Amino acid sequence: MARRDRWSAVGLALLATTYLVAGRAYPLDTLAVPGPGVVPLVAGLVLLALAGWQLAAARQPADEAATAGVPLAFTPLALATVLVLYAATLPRLGFGLASFGLVFAAARLMGLGGWWRPTALALGATVLSHVIFVTWLGVPLP
Amino acid sequence: MNELLGALTLQNLLACLAGTVLGTIVGVLPGLGPAGAMALVLPLTVKLGPTAGLIMLAGIYYGSMYGGSTTSILVNVPGEAASVVTTIDGYRLARRGRAGAALAVAALASFVAGTFSVVALQLAAPLVARAALAFGPAEYFAFALLGVVLLATLTGGSRVKALAMVIVGVMLSTVGMDPLGGSVRFTFDVAGAQAGLSFIAVTAGLFGVAEVLATAGRPAEATPAARVRFRELYPSREELRRAAPAMLRGTVLGFLVGLIPGPAATIASFASYGVEKRVSRYRHELGQGAIEGVAGPEAANNAAAGGGMVPLLSLGLPFTPSTAVLLSGMLLMSVTPGPFLLRDHPQVFWGVIGSFYVGNVMLLLLNLPLVGLFARVATIPARWLMPVVLLLCAVAAYADNNNPFDVWVMVGAGLAGYAMRGLGYDPAPLVLGLVLGPLLERSLLQALTIARGEVSGLWASPQAALMLAVALVALVAPAVLALARRRAGAHP
Numbered sequence: 001m002a003r004r005d006r007w008s009a010v011g012l013a014l015l016a017t018t019y020l021v022a023g024r025a026y027p028l029d030t031l032a033v034p035g036p037g038v039v040p041l042v043a044g045l046v047l048l049a050l051a052g053w054q055l056a057a058a059r060q061p062a063d064e065a066a067t068a069g070v071p072l073a074f075t076p077l078a079l080a081t082v083l084v085l086y087a088a089t090l091p092r093l094g095f096g097l098a099s100f101g102l103v104f105a106a107a108r109l110m111g112l113g114g115w116w117r118p119t120a121l122a123l124g125a126t127v128l129s130h131v132i133f134v135t136w137l138g139v140p141l142p
Numbered sequence: 143m144n145e146l147l148g149a150l151t152l153q154n155l156l157a158c159l160a161g162t163v164l165g166t167i168v169g170v171l172p173g174l175g176p177a178g179a180m181a182l183v184l185p186l187t188v189k190l191g192p193t194a195g196l197i198m199l200a201g202i203y204y205g206s207m208y209g210g211s212t213t214s215i216l217v218n219v220p221g222e223a224a225s226v227v228t229t230i231d232g233y234r235l236a237r238r239g240r241a242g243a244a245l246a247v248a249a250l251a252s253f254v255a256g257t258f259s260v261v262a263l264q265l266a267a268p269l270v271a272r273a274a275l276a277f278g279p280a281e282y283f284a285f286a287l288l289g290v291v292l293l294a295t296l297t298g299g300s301r302v303k304a305l306a307m308v309i310v311g312v313m314l315s316t317v318g319m320d321p322l323g324g325s326v327r328f329t330f331d332v333a334g335a336q337a338g339l340s341f342i343a344v345t346a347g348l349f350g351v352a353e354v355l356a357t358a359g360r361p362a363e364a365t366p367a368a369r370v371r372f373r374e375l376y377p378s379r380e381e382l383r384r385a386a387p388a389m390l391r392g393t394v395l396g397f398l399v400g401l402i403p404g405p406a407a408t409i410a411s412f413a414s415y416g417v418e419k420r421v422s423r424y425r426h427e428l429g430q431g432a433i434e435g436v437a438g439p440e441a442a443n444n445a446a447a448g449g450g451m452v453p454l455l456s457l458g459l460p461f462t463p464s465t466a467v468l469l470s471g472m473l474l475m476s477v478t479p480g481p482f483l484l485r486d487h488p489q490v491f492w493g494v495i496g497s498f499y500v501g502n503v504m505l506l507l508l509n510l511p512l513v514g515l516f517a518r519v520a521t522i523p524a525r526w527l528m529p530v531v532l533l534l535c536a537v538a539a540y541a542d543n544n545n546p547f548d549v550w551v552m553v554g555a556g557l558a559g560y561a562m563r564g565l566g567y568d569p570a571p572l573v574l575g576l577v578l579g580p581l582l583e584r585s586l587l588q589a590l591t592i593a594r595g596e597v598s599g600l601w602a603s604p605q606a607a608l609m610l611a612v613a614l615v616a617l618v619a620p621a622v623l624a625l626a627r628r629r630a631g632a633h634p
Contacts, residue, residue, distance in 0.1 A: 004564075004565055004566075005565075005566075008565045008567070012306055012310075015310070015313075019313055019328075022328060023327075023328075026320075026325065026327055030595060031590055031595035031596075031597070032590070032591065032594045032595030033591060033595075034586075034587045034590050034591065035323070036320040036322075036323050036325045036327060038586075038587065039312070039316060039582075039583040039586065039587070040313070040316050040327070040328075043309050043312050043313050043316070044313070046309050047306060047309045047310065047313065050302055050305055050306040050309065051306070053302050054300075054302045054303065054306065057300070057302055073358075073359045075358040075359060076355040076356070076358045076359045076560060079354065079355055079358050079532075080355065080553075080556075080557055080560075083351065083532070083553045083556065083557075084553060086536065086549070086553075087546070087549045087550045087552075087553045090536075090540075090546055090549055091546050099533055099536070099537075102529075102532060102533060102536065103529045103530065103532070103533050104529075106354070106528065106529035106532050107525060107526075107529040109358065110357075110358055110524060110525040110528055110529065111525045112525040112526065112529075118529075121526065121529060121530070122529070125529070125530045125533050126533070129533060129534070129537050132186070133185065133186075133537055133541060138189075139185060139537075139540075139541045139544070140544055141537070141540065141541070142540075142546065
C-alpha cells in the first residue's frame with residue numbers, strides 16, 4: 001500500500017502543478033479586490049503541500065486499515081472502454097441505439113450468458129428509460 | 143399548520159411513498175448509496191415540482207437508513223456504511239432464530255428516532271436560521287471551512303487523503319464561470335464546460351459508475367437471505383424492555399452527532415454502540431446477539447439523518463453527500479436553502495417537514511410486512527442490475543443540462559472513482575468540496591473585500607474566530623497527539 005500511496009501522491013502533485021500552471025492565466029489582482037486567480041492559486045498550493053505530506057506519510061509503515069483495494073481486472077477495463085465508446089457515439093447514434101449497445105455490452109461483460117437475455121435486458125431498459133424520460137418527463141435525449 | 147398538512151396531498155403522498163420505497167431498496171442493496179440513487183432520480187424529481195420533488199428525495203435519504211438494517215440482520219451484509227455496526231449483534235440474533243424480533247426492533251428504533259429528529263428539526267431549524275441572519279461572508283467561510291476540516295478528520299481513513307479530496311473537489315468547482323466576476327476558467331475552450339462541471343454527472347460517476355466497475359471486478363457471490371414469516375415479527379416483552387433505553391440513548395446521541403459536519407450517520411451508529419458497551423446493563427452480551435446492539439445504532443443513524451438536515455435547511459450548508467444532492471435538487475428547483483427558506487418558501491419547508499412524519503409511518507408499515515421481499519432484493523444478481531444502473535447514470539448525467547459533455551464528465555468521474563477506491567480515497571469529501579467550493583470562494587473573496595484586504599478580517603468576529611480555532615485544533619491535534627505518542631513510545 002505504501003507504494004500505491006507514493007504513486008498516488010505523485011499523481012496529486014502532478015495534478016496540482018498542472019492546475020497551478022493553467023491557473024496562471026487568471027489575474028490575482030489585490031487582496032482588497034481579489035481576482036479570479038486567488039482561489040485556484042491557494043487550492044493548488046494546498047494540494048501540492050498535501051501531496052508532499054502524503055509522500056512523507058507513505059514512508060511510514062503501511063496502515064492496514066487503509067488498504068482498500070480494487071484489483072485491475074479485465075472486466076472493469078472492458079466496461080470502461082464500453083463507457084468511453086458510449087460517450088463518443090451518443091451524439092451520432094442517438095440515445096436508443098447507443099444505450100441498447102451500452103446495456104447489452106455491460107450485461108455480457110458482467111456474465112449474463114447467451115444472447116436473448118442481454119438483448120431482452122437492453123431492450124427493456126432502453127425502452128423503459130425512453131418512456132420515463134422522453135415521453136413522460138419531456139427530457140430531449142439525443 | 144396548513145403548510146405542514148400540505149404533505150398530505152395525493153401527489154406529495156405518492157412522492158413520499160415512491161421515495162421511501164426506493165430508499166429502502168437502495169439501503170438494502172450494498173454499494174449504490176443514497177447519494178448516488180438521489181442523483182439518478184434528480185431529473186425526475188425536478189419535474190415533480192419543488193415540494194413533491196424534495197419530499198421524494200428526502201424519502202430516499204431516510205428510507206435508505208431503514209433499509210440498511212435489513213441485510214445487516216438477515217444476510218450479514220450491511221446495505222449502508224451506517225448499518226455496519228448492526229451486523230455485529232443483528233446477524234447473531236438472526237442465527238439464534240430471532241431475526242424477526244431484530245428486524246422489528248430495528249424498524250421501531252428507526253421510527254422512534256426518525257420521529258424525534260423531525261420534532262427536533264422542526265424546533266431547531268428556524269432558531270438556527272434566525273441566528274444565521276447575523277452571519278456575514280467571514281462567518282460563512284469559517285463555518286464551511288470547519289465543516290470540510292471536520293469531515294476530513296472524522297471520515298475514519300487517512301486525513302491527508304480526505305483533505306486532498308476536498309481540495310480536488312474545490313478545484314473542480316472552479317471550472318466554468320467564477321462566482322463573483324463571471325470570468326470563465328479552466329474550460330480549455332470546451333463549450334460544454336462553460337457552465338461548470340455538472341454535480342449530478344460527477345456524483346453519478348463517482349458513486350454509480352465506480353460501483354458498477356468495482357462490482358465487475360469482484361467474483362459473483364451468492365447471498366442467501368434468511369426467510370422471515372410475518373408472525374415472527376414480534377419481539378418479546380423482555381426484548382422490548384431491554385431495547386427501549388438503548389433506543390432513547392441512540393436517538394438523542396444520533397441527533398446531536400447529526401448536527402456536526404461529517405459522516406454523521408455512520409459515526410452516530412458506532413458512537414451509540416460504544417455508549418451501550420459502557421452503560422447498558424447487558425453490556426457483557428453485546429457482540430453475542432444483544433438486542434441493544436440493534437436498537438441503539440439503528441436509532442442513532444436515523445436520528446443523525448434528521449440532524450444533518452438542520453445545517454442544510456437553516457444555513458444552506460450540506461455536510462454529507464446525500465444532503466449535498468438534496469441541496470443541488472433544491473437549487474435546480476429554484477429553492478435556495480438557508481436563513482430565508484422559511485420566509486420565501488414556507489410551503490416547501492413545512493411540506494418537507496410534514497412528509498418526514500408521513501414517511502416515518504409509511505416506512506414502519508412497509509418495512510415490517512415487506513421485510514422478506516426487501517431482503518430478497520439484495521440477492522438480485524449484479525449481472526442483471528448493474529447494466530441498468532449504468533444506463534440510469536448516463537441518462538441522469540445527460541438530463542441535467544441536456545449536454546453530451548456531461549456524459550464525458552460522468553465517465554471521467556466513474557473511472558476516477560474506481561481508481562480512488564483502489565487507492566483508498568473516499569469520494570465523499572470530493573463531492574462536498576465540489577458543492578462547497580463556490581460558497582468557500584465567494585465568501586472568502588467577499589470577506590477580504592469587506593476587510594479591505596486585511597486577512598485578519600476573516601477572524602474579526604468572535605463566531606468566525608471560534609469556528610476557525612476549532613478547525614485549526616481539529617486539523618493539528620491528531621498530528622500533535624500522534625507525534626507525542628511516538629515520542630512516548632521511543633522513551634518509555
